Amino acid sequence: MIISEMRLHPVAVADGPLRSSYGRHAPYALRTIVELKTTDGLTGISETYGGEGPLAALEGARGLIVGRDPFQLTDLWMSLAARAEQESRGDRSQTMLVPGENPLDVHTRTFAALEVACLDLIGKAVGKPLCDVVGGRARSKPPFSAYLFYKHGGGGGMGADAREDEYGECLDAKSMVRQARQMIAKYGFEEIKLKGGVLDPDEEIETIRQLRDEFGEKYPLRIDPNCAWSVETSVRVGRELKEELSGGGYLEDPTATMEGMAEVRRRLLAEGIDTPLASNVATTCFEHLPVARQLDAVQIVLSDPHYWGGIRAQQHLSKFAEVLRLGLSMHSNNHLGVSMMIMAHASAACPHLSYACDTHYPWQTEQDEVVLGGRVPIVNGCVEITDKPGLGVELDYDQLARGEERYRTLPYRKRDDEAEMQKHVDPNWKRILPRW
């Protein structure tokens, strides 16, 4: 089995005007669907970040992947990592860069996309689900959390393709409770994540309180302002939400930098508040982990097979986190059904995974799904690993063509949430850290 062809499909996926400290989501999120075809007629698929940068990086790896036996992944990794070595080894935090745009982890992202497609091929060749190809499953129904966003009205898309969504405008606590009710009714999630860093911290504290009132202790709560707060504000929010974030909840990236996180942690502990801090900003690569542990800056690492380097890297990370006594959860970006299954298999294959994973999947719709047969079901908050080989999903090529057509007609080629804010909300809007 030799890889004879790589096909890259850049797609645009309608996305609602979701808000975060980065700004506002554009009407379409960008993704790339990868296909690897083999000499014996198999097709392995994958999904990764979209737009020009990620696409160019995958193109740059074409010579490394075509002609390769998909089992030879270590060598592929070493080749891509060797290229990275030649670049600067600077700051790999994601403080200012959205995942998928950091030039310093381009090799891990590119490898991940190709590794998953190769593992999908192997799964299909041997008739086993992907998670079984890498060692078998720790769980067959990995859980995900309800990912709530403050948002403007509408459900993404532009012009004739403009959509509505079922959630409408959510810019206060009350509408957020409604959003949570709707999302939980539809998907059965049992943990709740609120994307914060959008409203005044007091309003976000109020939102968390109302969510707690509505759902009670059985639904652990997490809030993620993407570093929008100062150390002072982070400590204040941690103090105010001591009860609400207890019992399996966490405070995610309240403030920027490893040192800032460590200070928040110290000051909260000094007040007897043991709310763990989670991060996908201070900790984005293996080298960050010992530092995070030593400073006690991060207690829960937010993994993501898409940029940590794929499924086996996720397994390394799970082992690392266990050894360093760090919790593990999973970060998400807007994604389609292929990535849903990547995240599900990655979660299934890791013994140490302490929390339900994030997913943006509720923010995408059937209309843009590229998976044959439609969207991947989320039942009781979980995605089931079936007995289907590889990722367990195939591409719907008509849907894929529609996604590519949307991409072609779009005027932008990378995510820029700041530009969207300037366009729709405030022409002078800038991302300021800390804002509060």
Next chain:
Amino acid sequence: MIISEMRLHPVAVADGPLRSSYGRHAPYALRTIVELKTTDGLTGISETYGGEGPLAALEGARGLIVGRDPFQLTDLWMSLAARAEQESRGDRSQTMLVPGENPLDVHTRTFAALEVACLDLIGKAVGKPLCDVVGGRARSKPPFSAYLFYKHGGGGGMGADAREDEYGECLDAKSMVRQARQMIAKYGFEEIKLKGGVLDPDEEIETIRQLRDEFGEKYPLRIDPNCAWSVETSVRVGRELKEELSGGGYLEDPTATMEGMAEVRRRLLAEGIDTPLASNVATTCFEHLPVARQLDAVQIVLSDPHYWGGIRAQQHLSKFAEVLRLGLSMHSNNHLGVSMMIMAHASAACPHLSYACDTHYPWQTEQDEVVLGGRVPIVNGCVEITDKPGLGVELDYDQLARGEERYRTLPYRKRDDEAEMQKHVDPNWKRILPRW
């Protein structure tokens, strides 16, 4: 593919009267050959520690392995680790215990033996070498080192089965150089390890010097006294052998405990001597690694898939070591051709592996080999990963039966090098740490 049967073959393998700080090797080393048979007629094999303890642990896992899909290894690991959780989490150093006899890592050893047999099955089922099943190879010809031992005359065996070997008695520097010449001529090794802790340190220093004179800088040298030295003596040896252990050599477990190693390192560095310290005593499990790094007690971790938890654990370890900026080499015990291939595949599958691995293989002979077709070739110091599926070796059942027969007639069921010293050398001999 479901595992329908587990067969355990305890074997005895003639072994020369090799010396170390533990004492003297018995006339036979004990090993266990594992066979897993599947419903569709495949047989996966493995090799692990011998004698009653390891055998009982494998027996205890029978209910977990028979009926299992060999792809479901994560679940097997979790089941075995859960049992270990119930036991004490005490000292996992190997200061006083030989590898294979520490009750605290019985779950990692048992899992490793079963994992390898399952991976051999998978490799055979999919027609791929074992290292490719776990991600593909970083190298196809992993290198090994010449493992020199002070020894008495003879080549192991007892009574009518007593053997000679080509090395004869080696109890001084001169005969050790001869041993090295013979072993390198036969196998082509390009790195040299001397098992020390046997003679007065000055004699061992002299041995290393003569080896350096004979082989020059092209053959990096390492010496391993198995903790026989005090911190003071370790520093002295490090000082005296500053030149000889430079250029890819190392000082292995000169003294006991993480703190002792850290002190040796500090004092050598203070004298401008940067000879790295390697260990398979202070660092025997993942939890030791961050401590070793923090104390700078160990610069090179000696892995061993047999007790670190198998091939995938070896890959985790390789990643850990890379991230923590620790070198990686591999520890060995007396073994047959199946373990030779386990070590070769484990090495092949790890991007980060900084040194040629140890192997006792030159100390065993064709007469006891259980691998069909005879001993695994070592050419230019390397074991080649061929295209054969799984481990790439099959069992010779006649040879296996002979090994089992030898085991049955033996009066001992575990390794006890102290008892051998008392029997043959000095009735009052005790292992004393530090001896010098």
